[in-house]
Amino acid sequence: MDDQYQIEITQTEGGSGLIFIFQKNNPKPVNWFQISRDGHPIILAEFIDNETILAIDQTGFCGIFHIPQSKTIQTRQLVSHSFVSALLLTNKTQIALLTKDQFSTKKVLRILNISTLKEHIKLLLPAEADIKRIWQISEHQLGVYFMPGGSLNQESGDGFYLTDIQSQTTASKCFTYPSSCLYGPSPLDVSQKYQIGIRPRFDQIRLESKNNRTQCLIRVQLFHPLTGKELTVISVRTLLSEHIFEDTHPDTALENLNLPPGFDEYQETRDEVLDRITDIRICNNEPAFWIGFQHGLIRKISLDGNTKSPLLAHPGDVTQQDDPYLRTKCDNPILLSSPNTSLTFGCPEVSINLETLDLSQNEDIIILNEKNLNHPNKTLKNVRYELSWLIKSVETISDPELLFSGFNEIVTSLKNNPSMGDGNLFRFCFQDQTSKITEKEYFDQLSMSPVMAGQIDQYITQLLSTEKHLYYQIGIPSGCYAIKSLVLFDIQYVLLLNRYISSSMINIKDDPDILIAITNAVFKKYGWTKETLDLLLTSAYSQPGSGMDLFIDNWQSEPFQKQLKTSGLYDYLADHTIFQNLSNEYFPAIYPVEEALFSAIEKDKLQDVKRLLEHKALQIELKHPDFCCTALALAIQLENQQIIDILLENGANINSLDQSDLLYIVATKNNAFTDRERQIIEVTIETLNEEKQILTEQRSKIQYDELLSISTSKEQINQVKYLENRIQELETEIKFAELGLDKTGTQSIFDHHLSPYPKQQNSKTQYITEEIFFDEKFQKSFVIVENLNTYQSQSEAVDQMIQLTQNGYQDLITSQQKLRFCFKDKNEEWSEAEFYEHLQLDSILAEKLDQLIANLIQHASGALWCDDEMQSGMYAISTLTLFDKKYIERLIEYIKSKLIHHDYEKTYPSELVFDLLDEYGWCPEILKLVIIRAIKHGGEFAEDEFRILLKKGGLNHYLQQTESFQLCMDLITMEADNVAEIIQKYSSLIQQYNNY
Numbered sequence: 001m002d003d004q005y006q007i008e009i010t011q012t013e014g015g016s017g018l019i020f021i022f023q024k025n026n027p028k029p030v031n032w033f034q035i036s037r038d039g040h041p042i043i044l045a046e047f048i049d050n051e052t053i054l055a056i057d058q059t060g061f062c063g064i065f066h067i068p069q070s071k072t073i074q075t076r077q078l079v080s081h082s083f084v085s086a087l088l089l090t091n092k093t094q095i096a097l098l099t100k101d102q103f104s105t106k107k108v109l110r111i112l113n114i115s116t117l118k119e120h121i122k123l124l125l126p127a128e129a130d131i132k133r134i135w136q137i138s139e140h141q142l143g144v145y146f147m148p149g150g151s152l153n154q155e156s157g158d159g160f161y162l163t164d165i166q167s168q169t170t171a172s173k174c175f176t177y178p179s180s181c182l183y184g185p186s187p188l189d190v191s192q193k194y195q196i197g198i199r200p201r202f203d204q205i206r207l208e209s210k211n212n213r214t215q216c217l218i219r220v221q222l223f224h225p226l227t228g229k230e231l232t233v234i235s236v237r238t239l240l241s242e243h244i245f246e247d248t249h250p251d252t253a254l255e256n257l258n259l260p261p262g263f264d265e266y267q268e269t270r271d272e273v274l275d276r277i278t279d280i281r282i283c284n285n286e287p288a289f290w291i292g293f294q295h296g297l298i299r300k301i302s303l304d305g306n307t308k309s310p311l312l313a314h315p316g317d318v319t320q321q322d323d324p325y326l327r328t329k330c331d332n333p334i335l336l337s338s339p340n341t342s343l344t345f346g347c348p349e350v351s352i353n354l355e356t357l358d359l360s361q362n363e364d365i366i367i368l369n370e371k372n373l374n375h376p377n378k379t380l381k382n383v384r385y386e387l388s389w390l391i392k393s394v395e396t397i398s399d400p401e402l403l404f405s406g407f408n409e410i411v412t413s414l415k416n417n418p419s420m421g422d423g424n425l426f427r428f429c430f431q432d433q434t435s436k437i438t439e440k441e442y443f444d445q446l447s448m449s450p451v452m453a454g455q456i457d458q459y460i461t462q463l464l465s466t467e468k469h470l471y472y473q474i475g476i477p478s479g480c481y482a483i484k485s486l487v488l489f490d491i492q493y494v495l496l497l498n499r500y501i502s503s504s505m506i507n508i509k510d511d512p513d514i515l516i517a518i519t520n521a522v523f524k525k526y527g528w529t530k531e532t533l534d535l536l537l538t539s540a541y542s543q544p545g546s547g548m549d550l551f552i553d554n555w556q557s558e559p560f561q562k563q564l565k566t567s568g569l570y571d572y573l574a575d576h577t578i579f580q581n582l583s584n585e586y587f588p589a590i591y592p593v594e595e596a597l598f599s600a601i602e603k604d605k606l607q608d609v610k611r612l613l614e615h616k617a618l619q620i621e622l623k624h625p626d627f628c629c630t631a632l633a634l635a636i637q638l639e640n641q642q643i644i645d646i647l648l649e650n651g652a653n654i655n656s657l658d659q660s661d662l663l664y665i666v667a668t669k670n671n672a673f674t675d676r677e678r679q680i681i682e683v684t685i686e687t688l689n690e691e692k693q694i695l696t697e698q699r700s701k702i703q704y705d706e707l708l709s710i711s712t713s714k715e716q717i718n719q720v721k722y723l724e725n726r727i728q729e730l731e732t733e734i735k736f737a738e739l740g741l742d743k744t745g746t747q748s749i750f751d752h753h754l755s756p757y758p759k760q761q762n763s764k765t766q767y768i769t770e771e772i773f774f775d776e777k778f779q780k781s782f783v784i785v786e787n788l789n790t791y792q793s794q795s796e797a798v799d800q801m802i803q804l805t806q807n808g809y810q811d812l813i814t815s816q817q818k819l820r821f822c823f824k825d826k827n828e829e830w831s832e833a834e835f836y837e838h839l840q841l842d843s844i845l846a847e848k849l850d851q852l853i854a855n856l857i858q859h860a861s862g863a864l865w866c867d868d869e870m871q872s873g874m875y876a877i878s879t880l881t882l883f884d885k886k887y888i889e890r891l892i893e894y895i896k897s898k899l900i901h902h903d904y905e906k907t908y909p910s911e912l913v914f915d916l917l918d919e920y921g922w923c924p925e926i927l928k929l930v931i932i933r934a935i936k937h938g939g940e941f942a943e944d945e946f947r948i949l950l951k952k953g954g955l956n957h958y959l960q961q962t963e964s965f966q967l968c969m970d971l972i973t974m975e976a977d978n979v980a981e982i983i984q985k986y987s988s989l990i991q992q993y994n995n996y
Contacts (some may be wrong), residue, residue: 005067006029006337007045007053010380013388013473014422015980017042017057020380021067027192027377031070034387039423039978044086045336048114049361060084060097062117066171075261077118079110083966085132087142090192096142096165097577098125098134100963103295107131107963109144111165123168125161127149131966135190137225140166143190148181149962158185159228173228176201177221181960182271182992189289190225191282196303197225198282198289200274201233205257214241214251218274220291222303226392234305236277236291243295244273278991285340288353296346300359313367314346320969324365331988347988390420390428392807397430397437399466404452406430408441411455414462424978426463426470426478439472443481448489456486468977469507476514477506484518494522494531501535502542507977509936511545519550530572537578551582552589561617566667581862584625584817585901593617594631598624601634601643613650620652625817677740677750684737684749692730781812781821788825791840797823798848805855819856819864819872832866836879846887849880853890856899863901871900878912888916895929909933910945914953922958928971930955935975935982947989959990 007028008020016037020029035042035350040057048064052073056062061080063073078084079099087096095117097110107129111121128150144161151159152171157178179186179202190197201221208215215238221612222231241250245892256269279292287303296314301307316327331347344351351374390413392406410428413420421427429438446452463470463479470478483500487493500506501515519539526532540551554560564570573579588595593615600608612618620631627634632652637645648654673681702720733743742749783800785793801821804812805994813819823830830838839845856873863874877894880887894900895909913933916926932938935944949955959965968990969983976982 005047006339006341007047008337008380009042009045010384011041012037012384012422012425015041015978016041016387016427018384018387019045019055019065020055020383021053021379023987028379029377029383031067032383033063033065033072035061035075037422038419043084044088046088048088048092054088054095054114055271056084056086056095056097058083060086060099062095064114064117071499074117075154077628078112078117078119083131083970085134085965086133086468087136089136090139094165096134096136096446098129098131098144099908100131100966105963106408107144109134109142109163114261121165121168123163123165125163125170126152127963128960130185131963133185133188135225136192137162137190137195138192140164141226143225145185145188146172148178160225162226173226175199175221175223175228176230178268180271180955182268183275184956184960186274187277187280189280189282191284193284194282194287194303195225196231196282197223198280198922199223200277201230202270202274204261205270205273207254207257208238208723214254215239216241216244216257216272216273220277220280232305234301234349236299236301237293237311239273239276244276277952278330279334279345281334281336281830282342283336284338290334290336290343292334292345294330294332295326296332297325297345297365297614298332298334298345309839310361310363311365312352313365314350315368317372324367327367329988331991333991347984388422388425388427390426392428392430394432395431396432397435400447403430403437403442404455407459408455411459411462414459418462418466421470421478424469424471425473427472432688440481446485448485453486453489453493454480457496460486460500464499464503464505466505468505469510470505473733475510475512477510477512479505480512480514480518484521487522488525491526491529491531494526494535497522498535498538501538501547501910506542507979508542508544511543511547513546515539515543516550528567528569530569533569533573533576537576537582538572540582541578548582548586548589552586555590558621577861581817585863587625591619591622594622595597597631598627598634601631601638601640604638604640604643606642606646609646613646620647620650628814654665673740675913680750681737681740685734688730688734688737691860692727692734695723695727695833700729783821783823785823785825788823788828788830788835789838791845793825794835794839795845795848797835798845798852802848802852802855805852806857807857809856810859810861813864817862817864820866820867832875833870836875839879841879841883843884846880846883849876850887850890851893853877853880857894857897860897860899861900873899874909878915881912881916882919885916885920885923885925888929892929892932895933913945913949917953922954922964924964924967927955927958927964927968931968931971931986932975934986935972943989946986950990965990 004024006022006024008022010018010020012018012034014037016039017035019033019042021033022028023030033053035055035057038059038061040059040061042055045053045055053065053067053069054062055065055749056078060077061075062078063072063075075791078097079096084097084099088094089096093114095112095114097112097481099108099110101108101124105127107125108129108218109121109125110122111120112119125144126146128147130147131298133145135143142163144163146159146161148156148158150161150172151174152161153174155172155174157174158181159172159174160176161170161172174818179200181270186200186202188199191865198220201219203219205216205218207502208217217235219235220731221231221233223229224231241254245253253269254273256263256265257273259266260304261267276294277291278294280289288300288308289298289303290298292298293311296316297987298312299307311325313324314327314332320342327937328346328348328596335344335349337343341355342351342353350368352368352372353374358374389412392410392660394402394406396402405943427439430442431437436701441503460479460483472478472480479500483493483497498520506512519535522535523532536551536554536736539547546690564573583590593612597609597612597618597620600612613620616753621628624634629637630652632644632654635647699720702723729743736743737749739749740750762784781804783797785797785800787793788797809819821832821835823832823835839849841849853873856876866872866875873894877887877891881891891909891912900909907972913926913930916929920926930946934942938945946955959968969987972986973983976986
């Protein structure tokens with residue numbers, strides 16, 4: 001069958017594995033088969049006999065198909081793990097699967113009978129076994145590559161586990177000249193037919209000087225797969241220094257090869273040179289092999305060492321790359337078809353026809369062009385496209401009733417099977433015997449009715465229930481055409497559009513243009529209303545790119561501002577929570593004139609201040625989120641009388657300033673109280689706080705009684721109103737007392753007391769030392785305890801914070817989006833950093849701290865800050881995770897929450913990641929944290945952080961020595977929502993340092 005037919009493995013547009021069967025020399029496929037629509041690629045597809053083909057995807061899902069009858073014989077999930085490698089043994093009756101053990105770090109080799117697809121042999125291999133590298137070496141022996149440290153004989157270096165499936169025994173054989181695997185396991189291939197293996201030779205590399213340029217010769221070794229012993233050595237390429245090191249002085253780096261072999265610098269440089277070899281593939285139809293090099297270069301060499309082709313260079317990007325030896329980036333995998341009629345290589349991959357390409361040309365390098373490449377078969381392309389759709393057959397697509405009925409069936413099917421798309425693609429179409437109508441075309445021509453609108457509402461709601469990104473096609477989210485027709489039918493569906501835009505189904509990094517187009521269409525149809533303003537703000541908040549640009553464009557237009565004021569919507573917008581969050585976060589963009597004014601005042605640029613005050617749109621009373629005050633207050637703080645005067649002349653209202661703010665500015669200039677005066681202040685504040693506590697409890701009791709009663713009396717309303725007014729007065733008096741002023745804020749409290757007065761006993765209620773309150777002046781929440789240095793008080797402080805935050809904490813958030821706690825006892829005051837630094841943490845207190853963080857996450861409505869460097873909750877979560885690594889899961893939840901804005905993070909949480917590594921070393925918990933940050937929740941430098949951890953942070957070593965590589969890929973696949981581009985991007989990054 002192999003001689004007459006050949007297999008081509010490909011994928012649907014959604015990434016699901018697909019197999020085509022071709023007859024030799026016939027471009028039209030005889031048949032095609034698909035295992036599943038889950039978005040998983042096929043890793044093995046081979047003929048069992050003349051009529052049957054076996055296929056396995058990367059999750060261990062298996063299918064056996066009958067070619068002549070075009071039917072599926074059986075399918076089965078062979079293992080319950082998320083990644084396997086597979087091998088059809090040469091007897092065609094058994095399958096070898098290599099996967100990780102469910103309960104340990106070891107690997108499991110399973111042998112299954114093809115006739116039953118049931119396991120009959122199971123062997124455990126050490127953790128160092130590479131799950132992606134397994135070969136059949138002889139009739140009964142399999143070879144599995146292992147990393148350094150995996151030898152069963154205490155030998156050093158890497159090698160093979162030789163497993164005899166007949167005797168069910170395993171031995172280890174180390175290679176001659178083993179690899180340190182500094183940049184990951186090196187390329188390797190084994191041929192049972194020729195009883196030979198090929199790998200880079202990790203021996204001393206010779207430097208040569210030619211035409212005043214340093215170059216080095218890289219070689220591979222041919223070894224016997226049963227012994228690991230070297231058979232011969234073949235030179236494969238001479239490299240110039242600039243093609244090895246991307247440094248300013250590559251020759252200097254290469255000179256490390258002149259050091260003694262025991263030096264770390266020598267080994268690192270040697271391994272980096274050999275890292276230029278990316279892949280090796282032994283031919284099955286002749287004694288030769290293909291070898292790949294970084295930057296898209298390949299070459300064919302015979303097993304006796306004769307060069308059988310010049311270097312073939314990937315077409316690459318001709319406009320961007322002048323050097324023929326640097327056509328692409330580093331990644332360059334090779335895939336040989338069976339039989340060896342075509343070869344695929346490079347990234348992006350290209351395919352060449354080995355039967356028609358002339359390899360005898362007497363050139364050092366040939367840059368491939370379009371004429372040399374295989375182009376996608378039109379039939380394959382069509383099938384791949386068709387399989388990415390949910391196709392609903394109807395009698396005729398011209399009948400609206402039939403289409404509506406078909407749409408109802410799709411909605412019902414989606415309810416029963418939410419993952420019925422093709423990987424991350426979900427789209428549908430209708431077809432009859434002659435034609436087809438796509439989802440887009442269907443909704444574009446739809447005559448909407450209330451009944452139809454209800455069905456579309458259900459359709460969108462079902463899509464929103466999925467927990468992964470869904471696409472109609474690249475850059476266009478699923479359901480967008482449906483939501484467009486719905487929201488333009490009735491304004492009431494703007495609320496559903498808001499949910500759609502802000503849902504997890506939409507990938508915020510995609511920033512889809514079509515959502516902006518739909519949003520603009522809504523504005524055009526309905527004008528500016530509360531509903532459309534909500535949409536504008538939701539778009540800005542959920543799409544920080546184009547959505548924010550759309551908001552700024554409208555906000556800065558005079559017609560928009562005019563309509564807001566004439567329609568009475570200005571106050572609605574100004575009071576909107578999202579607008580306030582955006583104003584704080586994007587103040588310079590929303591208020592460019594005001595931003596320039598504050599900058600001019602801060603830099604003492606009087607002429608700029610005068611010029612900016614002439615601007616008609618200037619809002620002179622606006623508070624800046626960074627300065628926490630108005631322009632006039634800033635000028636007063638800076639004691640700039642000229643600017644103060646000109647601001648007052650241009651409408652700045654000194655009466656609008658908070659009196660306590662002005663007094664605070666004055667008082668802080670001269671804050672030298674005597675010991676007696678401080679004593680008077682402390683007693684006064686304590687007395688006022690005591691009264692405030694009593695009144696607060698009275699108010700709470702009345703409000704609780706109101707909840708239990710059917711109606712509220714007028715007397716109760718008046719009582720609550722009186723208590724609230726008095727509590728507010730007390731808060732003002734406390735602020736004045738802190739400054740040494742009486743309740744009017746105009747006279748000194750020291751003038752009325754010859755000596756400190758005793759604490760007033762004006763209530764039978766005992767004063768409670770432990771309480772928490774928000775101080776408007778200092779813009780922070782004070783936690784009051786008996787003694788900050790005792791475990792009991794620290795525990796009570798955490799209890800207070802838990803109680804305060806368990807039902808939300810919006811009242812504690814400042815206008816600058818800060819949530820800050822300050823801790824006080826009668827002797828001292830601690831910041832959050834000081835409190836957590838001194839926290840006497842044990843398992844009981846850790847559980848309390850975990851609850852506090854859970855409260856902060858649960859009720860977060862946007863990014864919050866503790867101070868200029870640290871986001872809210874970070875001190876707590878840092879302390880907790882460094883106490884016990886089981887709380888890293890809570891850190892992951894924190895990182896995913898609305899509480900943290902990754903685009904504005906500074907040293908944390910990156911610094912915390914490195915602290916955790918110092919504390920625990922690499923482990924599955926930290927790996928999960930790192931990948932989650934890298935792909936979705938780490939800001940613009942997340943990829944750089946991941947790269948640093950790979951190159952210098954020990955991640956590459958961790959991936960070499962445990963089962964963590966497949967865990968890593970599983971996590972990347974999950975976090976990337978099976979989006980092939982993202983998975984490929986991080987796979988390439990790992991391969992760059994690990995050669996996986």
